[in-house]
Amino acid sequence: MDITLFSKLTLVPIKIREEKKHFIVEDINSSEFYELPKICIDAIDLINNGHLLGDIEQCLKEKYPEEEVDLIDFAKQLLDLQLIATIDGESINTKQVQKKKEHLGFLWISPKVGKFFFNKFALILYVVLFLIDVFLFVSHPNLFPHYKDLFISDYMVLNIIAWIVIAFCSVLIHEFGHILAMRSQNLATKLEVGHRLVLVVLETDLSTVWKLPSKDRNVLYIAGLCFDMVILFLALLGQLIFSDGLGIFLNLLSVIVLDTFLRIVYQFCIYMKTDLYYVFENLSGCYNLMENAQQMIGKWFPFIKTHAIEEVVFDDEKKTVFTYSLFYFVGVVLTISLYIIFYIPQLLFAVKKTIPGFLGGPTSIPFWDATAFSLQIIIGIVLLLYSWRKKYIQR
DSSP states (O other): OOOOTTOOEEEOOEEEEEOSSSEEEEETTTTEEEEEOHHHHHHHHHHHTTOOHHHHHHHHHHHOTTSOOOHHHHHHHHHHTTOEEEETTEEOOOOOOOOGGGTOBOTTSOHHHHHHHSSHHHHHHHHHHHHHHHHHHHHOGGGSOOGGGGOOSSSHHHHHHHHHHHHHHHHHHHHHHHHHHHHHTTOOBOEEEEEETTEEEEEEOOGGGGGSOGGGTHHHHHHHHHHHHHHHHHHHHHHHHTTTSOHHHHHHHHHHHHHHHHHHHHHTOTTSOOHHHHHHHHHHTOOSHHHHHHHHHHHHOTTSOOOOOOOOOOGGGHHHHHHHHHHHHHHHHHHHHHIIIIIHHHHHHHHHHHGGGGGGOTTSHHHHHHHHHHHHHHHHHHHHHHHHHHHHHHO
16 A cells, blocks of 8 residues: 555554653554654644645645655654554554553552552652661671672582572562552553573563653662662661571571672663663653664774664754763673672682582582582573574574
8 A cells, every 4th residue: 555645644542742852652552652753743643633644744844944854754654663544544454463451460459559668758768778778888898798698508509599599589579669669650560581591580561651751750660679778778787686696597698688789780780771771761851772872882983783773863862872871881891890899709719619529429419519500500601602692693
């Protein structure tokens, strides 16, 4: 079906909301959201009023003399996004996108429960806990996590099991913070299970936050961090109160502090799409920051292959994208620092503890402990190489 300047379109049901810099268009049928500038919104309004594309193009050229206006190209983009219902009265037979809200849940959690954990007073409490956590680290340097805190036993298998259980539980609490924040706004969500190498990853679907005004989204983004502050506070407080307690209990608290501390620091690596990345994006009103920053970095350093999809960078967003690009590099440096201070020393220490176990022979427990640990490392390396190969082939 051809689209010409004499064509008249009707669009699927949409909802338009003004943002800080541009507009968000919601496809009500599919719950998809798109960011568009004012000129596109004017075009949509004229389309909804029944004007021909040619008339709309002429009108917009007069209103925006400095802009390049091509209504046929714009109409084709709307068609690709499945936002067009009919062309010249003829229905468009496109495969309907199944509504995301049909797959979302946690509606059994009352919004009142969510508001109990996320209201003005609760947010102040989370800030206070953050300040207390910082104070405890400064006033009691011995509480600051060390890479050896992970090793609570002489047997690596027990260390791995303890860490997996603690990490899973703390991540679940983190994600439940997002879920409760979503329900406080009466939004449905879901908890997705993914994986990175051999580690289970839980992620809360925050796609429907676009239904909210910009000022209401940040709480939903930082909700997991708020719960992390509670976990860290309780673990630090437990170490202080039970400083003379059982060694294994204090060791487990140290693992909790280490795991939570690393997860909080990880959020500042906003070159990845962490929770704080979305806060930065939302505060700036500049979306697709990562993709745009990767384009800018690719221009600065042509030898770096970012594989970013070409995105449109609006003129009023260039300063924001530049600022984010600087934070992008800071995040990379922070990640490298975490590896140097924690992850690599942990691996080397584990290997150092494991190698002597092979000397005991197959009749000893340390031998099988070393074997089990080595097998896990080998599986992890194989999966990493496989994922790199798969990613390379896709590119």
